[in-house]
Amino acid sequence: EAEVAQSPRYKITEKSQAVAFWCDPISGHATLYWYRQILGQGPELLVQFQDESVVDDSQLPKDRFSAERLKGVDSTLKIQPAELGDSAMYLCASSLAVAGEQFFGPGTRLTVL
């Protein structure tokens, strides 16, 4: 069964360092989402791509976060510099179309010390 892949699964870093997360969506899924989930809360959308284009990054802290999906397939989310409040689970999801069921990857759990 096709799945969304993410790496790394866990990342521990010190504040002010740079971190990067990678996501490979289900093959053929044009829409890709990055969500952040703080412990005890629901996921919150950071950025949404349609193919290689950003369609919603209104909740992305652009002073420190960046995301790209250069070839419209896999995607990278970067944080530079990391802050203590960035500790969370970063979830990637994909869907076949803009109005479709979203399938989530296993997530990357980030701890900033």
Next chain:
Amino acid sequence: GQNIDQPTEMTATEGAIVQINCTYQTSGFNGLFWYQQHAGEAPTFLSYNVLDGLEEKGRFSSFLSRSKGYSYLLLKELQMKDSASYLCAVTFTGGGNKLTFGTGTQLKVEL
């Protein structure tokens, strides 16, 4: 805002039935999803409602009332493995399929 409200915690007994409620802002409503999330894992899809009524899928059912801004997830014949967080998520028109999640309901199934 687009608040999605659901209880924080619930406890139920193995073999019983539990209903988890979710309320949301009706303005611009498009569709409602329920996801299950075990601790430390990704959310997994349970159900999708866009029209009023009950959708049944095995032990799980989901109900929607668009006019009342209300949904519930019904879990029957509870099993210990059903202990998890249940997330209610809504898409709104103009939101490009962005899911707006509630905080999740942590369900604990006891013997």
